[in-house]
Amino acid sequence: AQRVTQPEKLLSVFKGAPVELKCNYSYSGSPELFWYVQYSRQRLQLLLRHISRESIKGFTADLNKGETSFHLKKPFAQEEDSAMYYCALTGNFNKFYFGSGTKLNVKP
Amino acid sequence: EPEVTQTPSHQVTQMGQEVILRCVPISNHLYFYWYRQILGQKVEFLVSFYNNEISEKSEIFDDQFSVERPDGSNFTLKIRSTKLEDSAMYFCASGNWGDTEAFFGQGTRLTVV
Numbered sequence: 001a002q003r004v005t006q007p008e009k010l011l012s013v014f015k016g017a018p019v020e021l022k023c024n025y026s027y028s029g030s031p032e033l034f035w036y037v038q039y040s041r042q043r044l045q046l047l048l049r050h051i052s053r054e055s056i057k058g059f060t061a062d063l064n065k066g067e068t069s070f071h072l073k074k075p076f077a078q079e080e081d082s083a084m085y086y087c088a089l090t091g092n093f094n095k096f097y098f099g100s101g102t103k104l105n106v107k108p
Numbered sequence: 109e110p111e112v113t114q115t116p117s118h119q120v121t122q123m124g125q126e127v128i129l130r131c132v133p134i135s136n137h138l139y140f141y142w143y144r145q146i147l148g149q150k151v152e153f154l155v156s157f158y159n160n161e162i163s164e165k166s167e168i169f170d171d172q173f174s175v176e177r178p179d180g181s182n183f184t185l186k187i188r189s190t191k192l193e194d195s196a197m198y199f200c201a202s203g204n205w206g207d208t209e210a211f212f213g214q215g216t217r218l219t220v221v
Contacts, residue, residue, distance in 0.1 A: 032208050043112075044151070044199065044212040086151065090208050095141065095164060098151040 002027050004087050006099035013077050014107050021072040021102045023061075023087030031089040033063055033070040034096070038084040047072075047085070057081070077106045110134045114200050114213035121190055121220055129185040129216045131200030139203040140183045141210060142175065144168065146196045154198075157183065190220045 005024045013019055025031065035047040048056045050063040050070060061072045070087060087099040113132045121127050133140050142154040155165040157175055174186045183202075187194055197217050201210040 034209070036212075043214040046209055046211075049209065088151075090210075095153040095156055095166075096143075096151075096210060097153070098143075100150040 002031075002089070002091070002097045004089055004097050004099040006085075006087055006102050008102045009100070010103045010105065012105040012107060015079055016076050019072075019074045019077045019081070019104065019106075021085050021087075021104065023070045023072065023099060025068050025070065025087070025089050025097075027068075027089055027091060027097075029091050031091050033061070034088045034090070035059070035061055035070075035072050036086045036088055036098075038086065038101075040083070044086065077104075079106045079108055082106045112200055112202055112211050112213035114198075114216050116216060117214065118217045119219070121218070123192055123220055124189050127187050127190055127218060129187075129198050129200075129218070131183045131185070131213055132181050133183055133200065133202030134204075134211055135181070137202035137204045137211070139163075139205075139210075140175075140177070141201040141203070142185045143199040143201060143212075144196045145199065145215075146193075151199065154185075187218075190218075192220050194218060195220045 003026045033050040036044045037047045038044050059074045084101045086101045088096045090096045115130045140157040143151050145151045153166050155169045156163045172188050176184050197215045199215045200213040203210045
């Protein structure tokens with residue numbers, strides 16, 4: 001069955017500390033993995049996707065097919081990174097499977 | 109930058125009433141979706157729509173729900189007889205051929221009382 005798991009509901013770090021938001025998935029085919037971010041009172045926005053292999057706002061994520069993981073990392077967290085982060089996958093155009101989300105709180 | 113827009117931002121309705129949630133997808137997109145997020149829970153897929161018909165729907169999308177693209181720009185979600193458990197944030201999204209990214213609207217918060 002298709003599933004995205006984000007084990008942490010809340011992650012609190014101090015500004016400048018490294019951040020890792022965990023995401024594990026299960027999918028029968030070859031999925032495409034995404035991280036979406038939702039800042040307070042704003043819409044879901046694409047942060048990054050595994051096929052582009054970009055670094056956005058200092059965040060990176062590597063797809064590990066062996067561990068079926070797509071953890072989001074940033075070496076030095078900033079206060080403006082505080083938001084809800086959703087890991088998601090899709091196998092086709094039709095639908096995304098979302099994780100339950102992790103709230104990142106970056107403290108000054 | 110083009111955006112998906114949703115109206116209204118907040119809708120309060122009485123149980124049993126019909127509601128229509130409206131969305132204007134990005135103009136050259138061909139795929140349209142509705143998702144729902146009950147407070148404190150994950151974002152859940154409801155339905156996808158392509159070429160003027162539903163291409164896939166979840167078990168949540170029962171006979172009380174319907175979608176329509178009444179003209180070239182709007183995409184609506186209708187709930188015929190709302191229940192308390194329909195209270196949620198409803199997100200519209202659209203996407204384009206050859207690109208799996210979905211662009212989300214800002215959401216409509218539906219409160220059924």
